[in-house]
Amino acid sequence: MRIDRSRLHDVVLAGAVAAASMAVFALYGPAQLRAEGLRVDGVRPPDAFGALLVVLACAPVAVRRRWPLAALCAGLVPETLLTALGYGMGAVGLAGLVLLYSVASHRGLAVALGALLLAAVAYALTAAAGGWRAGLNEHLVVAVLLAAVWGAGRSLRLRRAYLEELKDRAARLERAHAADTRAARAEERSRIARELHDVVAHHVSVMTVQAAAARRVLAADPELAREALTAIEHTGRLAMTEMRSIVGVLRTDASAGTPAELGPQPGVRDLPALVEQMREAGLPARLVTEGEPRPLPAGVDLAAYRLVQEGLTNSLRHAGAGAKAVVTLRYGPRELDVAVADDGAGGSAQPSSPPGHGLVGIRERVALYGGILNIGPLAGGGFEVRASFPLKDGQ
Template identity: 35%
Template sequence: MQLSAHPGMVRLRAALPVAGEIVYAIGSLWISATMLRNWPDPNGYWRDTDAWAYALLAAVYLPLVLRRRFPVAVLVSTALCVACYFTLGYYHVVAVCGLALALYTVASLRDRRVSARCAVGALLVLLWGTRLAEPGIGPLSVGFVTVTTIVCWVTGDGSRRLRELTRQLRREQEEKARRAVMEERIQIARELHDVIAHHVSVISVQTGLAGYVFSSDPPTARRALDTIGDSAHEALSEMRRMLVVLRDDERGPAERETPGDSGLGRLDELVKRVAEAGVPVDVSVTGRAYALPPGIDLCAYRVVQEALTNVIKHAPAARTTVRVHYGEDEVCIRVKDDGSGPARARKGMGLSAAAPGGAGQGLIGMRERATIYHGTVTAAPVPEGGFEVSLRVPVPRAATEARAPRK
């Protein structure tokens, strides 16, 4: 256990402010009583010091111990005692500090409407005390107590506003941190879905095929088992890459994925794996290919991956085409199948894709990825039959001007 977290230290920290208030109140009372007793008065301007003077000073300063718990009540009590002290004509200067501190406390802990009224009341009490000033300095005394009242109120109000701004900033930081955690969780969930859904779909199809031809066609069953092993190995590799990214906080977002890790450079591997699952895929690339920024490259790859995964799940017999076009300032991708497959599955897929609030997490993930890079995704049935997923993502001018050819 750390020393700062020890129960004794916690109680000590809680007791220090109270001890400070007690020391301040007693110290102020002692200083004021000493000044009152030793202040020279050869001309007899003030009433002789007696027990009532010390009692009133004690009533002014000792309640300041509770000023943070009951600020308004302490101010009212202090003001009444100071007014009595001034009315009896004792040496007036020693009572001013107690009332000023009580006013500061109210201004720092209560809203302006309350503290402003208290400031007016305190100023009236202090002005009443200026009648005890030495001859010739009455106007100066009035100016002094007025400035003192204003300074105490303004300083206390500023302290209150600073605390409010600090609390607001802390709340905003906590909310920002909470949103960042939620966004990170969504991103992790999206990555997990993209990685697992595709490979599990391939494994599911190949497992069914291997079981179906296990006795009648052993070579086909062996190829299916090999595809299952490759898909499982690839899924584990991508999971490991994801864990490395999550554990490495020092790299920037642009460094977390490279085109070779997971991008359109691996499109041939993806198509081969899907073809082994029984879905023939035709790929064509138009335009002059160039290196995409890592984030956009990964986005494009994941959209193609998810679209082909949906074909495996919902239309395993469909023939599919993947079209990649590199434009001057954008990259466009279309994944289209010809509609072969179970009618019920195709109908369900079309509904989930077309509806913005559909339940298809993969299609939602596509749109979220594209939105990050200011792109758009459309997913809907086509009139001649089948289903099409389209992605359009703008590419920054710096990337298109580089025109670094893809390997």
Template identity: 40%
Template sequence: MTPLARAQRRLKAHPLALDAALAAGVLLCMLAGSFVDPHGERGVSWSIRTPDPLSLLLITLGAAALVFRRSAPMTVLALTGTCSVAESVTGDPRAPVAMSAVIALYTVASTTDRPTAWRVGLLTMTVLTGAAMLAGPLPWYAQENLAIFAWTGIGATAGDAVRSRRAVVRAIRERAERAERTREEEARRRVAEERLRIARDLHDVVAHHIALVNVQAGVAAHVMDKRPDQAKEALAHVREASRSALNELRATVGLLRQSGDPEAPTEPAPGLDRLDELAGTFRNAGLQVEVARADHDTRLPAAVGLAAYRVIQEALTNVQKHAGPDARAEVSVVRVGPNIEVTVLDDGAGDAPAPQDGGGHGLLGMRERVTALRGTLTTGPRYGGGYRVHAILPVKTRSSAPEDSA
């Protein structure tokens, strides 16, 4: 930090000391001016004179009042203006007492609003100039009287200009701070959305595959002694489900890698083209799944295909967990106009509790996925038993529309 910057910081930390120094400087200037006669005698342009004691007293009072110009600007202006009027009427009008009133007027104009500054400026200018012209010993057109008029106007104008500049700088600083806060809030919002999306993906992957592993492990433990071949087959399904879970987890976690990290997997996100594979994993776990498709091989955007795949995956996982061991599930994918409709039904066999509509991370994740694509999701018990999950997804999203038109 430079010595000038340190001095400015020290002065800002002690404003009273700065005002005291300013008052001392103004006092010296007024004292020096009070000993100078600008007219002189015998044709001399100026000469030395001795000021009146009253003038020296008024000069001292006006300069001392400037020490408190920040804390009480209006009071200081009234006091210095009174001293200036008294000097103009009773004393030597050439004594520069009005200098303290000009400094006080500048302070008032720089610390108040514009209408107040102009009203106070006009009042001060009128009172001081009128007192000097009407009650002073000099002619009304004397240059000392005109100087009071000019200097009071300059003081009010300069103070208003400084106030305006401070307001502009303050507004610029506030806009910069507001923009910075907006950027930080936007960054936090995007981070929260990304965390929610990753958490949703992790839940879909883990809930599906762990449910399959749990079922197959239970089958293997049940038939291990009597039917080792079936237990071996169940363990093979456990191995396959765990391998699939690890692959999807690796792909999801790969999204969190930085630019300098190892290359992430390039396997595309799952879609409805892998629906038969998904249904097969549940059939291997003992769930009877029937798939019916009438989407006419519609090409879906990656986001729509992934959302439909995850909805079916989560719905079948809930059937596996809640509908009982003898449950049957039906999956249908139908193209209806500009939308693709996905429906998962089960017969609700067994005594296991059904998922509550609107509760649980699985249903919440499905609803968030569908809503993010401007679709609708309906879930709830079926008439006569069972559960129904119905999702309507738009075939064309905002991001895919420009690509199709191109």
């Protein structure tokens, strides 16, 4: 069974306050007052009833945190009776101060102000019952003591609320950081998925076409089949190289703690090699460049390459035998236009058919850099993938 340490501490504090009050109540009776030359008119000697009132005045300290206001009210009643009956308060005023402090530190401002007013009224009643024998200075000391104890309790409450606010703010920041981390991870997974799809779909499509060609000519022309198999091997190596470059961003050198070395990402400078690869795979393709070529932002450069790669891959898959493809790269003053068009039968596909993962990835890439994407069949037959990327001045 778990013990509530705060309640145990309050019980111990109540016992200590009661013991101190009983000692003062018993030692500083009328005989001690006469020995010190003080007046004792109207002061009753200590007895069992007076001792019971002292204990009752100190007992509420044991529940000062759970019911602070009720404990203060319960403690003020025997404390007032002690003075009204002529016993003298002894040290029970200490219990009243502890209870006032507890109300101020554990309750709201309105309740705390009510407790302070209640303690002041109780002191005024006890002073009036004693005939206001104490001097003005003593009353001022009591008033300052009550205000100081109340202020200390309020200060503790405000500090506790401030610390709770700091903890809550730290928890909110931690939750926000975790949410940002999850979003960043999801975005990174999506980016890597797009890259892997573009690489795998393109190279596997090329390898599939080359493998089919090799199978058809294997018996009739072994030399041509050998060339096709060599092209398949070369395409597979290219695919593995690009995949290592993409996945390498996830790896680090465990011994040195440094990122793994990554090769440069492909860009428009690699389009001639890509077009040549498609020609070797059986898709007659050519590259047309309009305008003055100039350096492009890294993201736009990669997005343009992937768009051409995906467009040529779709043409290779769906355009049919004898189809031709044209890649157009147009450099404008403030934009870059990239288009992949073929004259095959791919444009006759059902428009209601769902787009593949590659085209979805292209849409995401183009939207990421503020571009405009158009995908669809051409009026005279064939299919086109066209995108326009905005460029800043000087790019």
